[in-house]
Amino acid sequence: MELNRWRRLCCNSYRTTESIHVSPLFGSIRYKAITVCVRTFRAPLPLGAIFILVELMTTSLSKRLFVGMAAASMGLAVTACGGGEDTASDVSFDETVTVGILHSLTGTMAISESTLVDTEKMAIDEINASGGVEVDGKKYKIDYIVEDGASDWPTFAEKSKKLIDQDQVPVVFGGWTSASRKAMLPVYESKNAFLYYPIQYEGQECSNNIFYTGATPNQQSEPATKFMYEESPAAGKPFFLVGSDYVFPRTSNTITKEQLKSLGGEVVGEDYLPLGNTEVAPIIAKIKEALPDGGVIINTLNGDQNVAFFKQIQDAGITPDKGYYVMSYSIAEEEISTIGSEFLEGHYGAWNYMMSIDTPASKKFAADFKAKYGEERQVADPQESAYNMVYLWKKAVEKANSFDDDKVREALVGIEFDAPQGPVKVMPNHHLSQTVRIGQITADGQFDILESTDGPVAPQAWNQFEPSSKGFACDWTDAGKGEKYKL
Numbered sequence: 001m002e003l004n005r006w007r008r009l010c011c012n013s014y015r016t017t018e019s020i021h022v023s024p025l026f027g028s029i030r031y032k033a034i035t036v037c038v039r040t041f042r043a044p045l046p047l048g049a050i051f052i053l054v055e056l057m058t059t060s061l062s063k064r065l066f067v068g069m070a071a072a073s074m075g076l077a078v079t080a081c082g083g084g085e086d087t088a089s090d091v092s093f094d095e096t097v098t099v100g101i102l103h104s105l106t107g108t109m110a111i112s113e114s115t116l117v118d119t120e121k122m123a124i125d126e127i128n129a130s131g132g133v134e135v136d137g138k139k140y141k142i143d144y145i146v147e148d149g150a151s152d153w154p155t156f157a158e159k160s161k162k163l164i165d166q167d168q169v170p171v172v173f174g175g176w177t178s179a180s181r182k183a184m185l186p187v188y189e190s191k192n193a194f195l196y197y198p199i200q201y202e203g204q205e206c207s208n209n210i211f212y213t214g215a216t217p218n219q220q221s222e223p224a225t226k227f228m229y230e231e232s233p234a235a236g237k238p239f240f241l242v243g244s245d246y247v248f249p250r251t252s253n254t255i256t257k258e259q260l261k262s263l264g265g266e267v268v269g270e271d272y273l274p275l276g277n278t279e280v281a282p283i284i285a286k287i288k289e290a291l292p293d294g295g296v297i298i299n300t301l302n303g304d305q306n307v308a309f310f311k312q313i314q315d316a317g318i319t320p321d322k323g324y325y326v327m328s329y330s331i332a333e334e335e336i337s338t339i340g341s342e343f344l345e346g347h348y349g350a351w352n353y354m355m356s357i358d359t360p361a362s363k364k365f366a367a368d369f370k371a372k373y374g375e376e377r378q379v380a381d382p383q384e385s386a387y388n389m390v391y392l393w394k395k396a397v398e399k400a401n402s403f404d405d406d407k408v409r410e411a412l413v414g415i416e417f418d419a420p421q422g423p424v425k426v427m428p429n430h431h432l433s434q435t436v437r438i439g440q441i442t443a444d445g446q447f448d449i450l451e452s453t454d455g456p457v458a459p460q461a462w463n464q465f466e467p468s469s470k471g472f473a474c475d476w477t478d479a480g481k482g483e484k485y486k487l
Helices: 002-013 110-129 153-166 178-190 221-230 247-263 281-290 305-315 333-339 360-373 381-400 405-412
Strands: 020-022 029-031 037-039 053-058 063-068 077-079 095-103 133-135 138-148 172-174 195-197 210-212 239-244 267-273 295-300 324-328 348-351 416-419 422-426 437-441 447-452 472-475 482-486
Touching: 095 110, 095 153, 110 138, 110 333, 110 360, 110 381, 133 381, 138 153, 153 172, 153 178, 172 178, 172 381, 178 195, 178 210, 178 247, 195 381, 221 247, 221 295, 221 324, 221 348, 221 437, 221 447, 239 247, 239 281, 247 267, 247 295, 267 281, 281 305, 305 324, 305 333, 360 381, 381 405, 381 416, 381 422
Parallel strands: 095 138, 095 172, 172 195, 195 210, 239 267, 239 295, 295 324, 324 348
Antiparallel strands: 020 029, 037 077, 053 063, 133 138, 348 437, 416 422, 437 447, 472 482
16 A cells, blocks of 8 residues: 555654654644654645654754655644654664554543553663663664554454554554454464453453463452452442443453352342443443442443543442442553542552552652653553563563564463562463452552452463353463363
């Protein structure tokens, strides 16, 4: 495609770095690039191509900004190329390796996913500053190409194809929703390519082409359900399940219902909202009717739906002081900051990482992120998971002494990393052993950690409450076992 060809020409010809403010020519636009490729779609390329090259040159005396542009009055579309902050200027590199970053920067999921892009760039910059990736005696600087999944699942599949076939990246870090992962999965399997997926999810999957660095149900939802039923202020009270209408909430809630049966609990209601739809009033009315005397609400809403939900349940009197307690699986510090802690205080979350972990590694992770992106920014579990996966890939590449997918895939199993949450380890089922934490949201937008497992918990790809998967496991280190075998 001509547009892509010209984009590659521009993006491959110029290096990029972070945070240049171009104004007033382009309004108030912050580009994360020294060189930004700008093009119009109003005329066919190449004659209609407009490249605006913004190059910042610093001397002891002055800064010079050169802008080459044409037809400024025309409508312009901006695309940022890959790159990274020039934190590795003192490092001598032999070559460059380019990876893919694929998350939603627009649409309903941008509120959550855009933070992952920032975190992955930070991890890449750190690695580059410390010497990059070493393979076969050569030092490689990591470059990146960022693509926007746009909160649209077919777009995730198409962008994956582009990154694999056109850009020929050795790995893609991407996704958030299980719907996006399910859309991408056949692409990576058919092309024998390599996806790192950083988000807690419903399990019931174990691909040889995906490494899952987020929690499985036994590392999040199962301990959360047990806590809410047995130890929370609403212990013993009925549950209401609310979620976005796609695979993760529905499968997660199926597991929750089976688990509650085993505990003797009761689910009195269940409802779903199409992802992107923020009309939560009908669901809130159902919660009030089903839980007249309070109870537990398991929340698997995602994206900007949570903003509407928490603001409106407070207006409806569904609050902790009235005996209602929400346990959320997609509300972390970043979302708390966006929604406002005044709407979330007293409710609960279950994660592997929480910003309030009082360890040097956790404090450094938060401090480094704030130093890079602003003191007002937060770090949270999905970001930590995204950060971990970049480092795990780097360690696996160096262990394999190769960027080859098959060699890296084999090398990954068994790799350990001292993550901000504590030690993690890549297991034979391509998931991580991780520590489980239960926290209650405080007025300052953090979690008061109430419970923590004594060390990492082994991941279960196949759930042991759900009848269809009980008794099964995954092991990619044994050809006789693979994706799903009977224990």
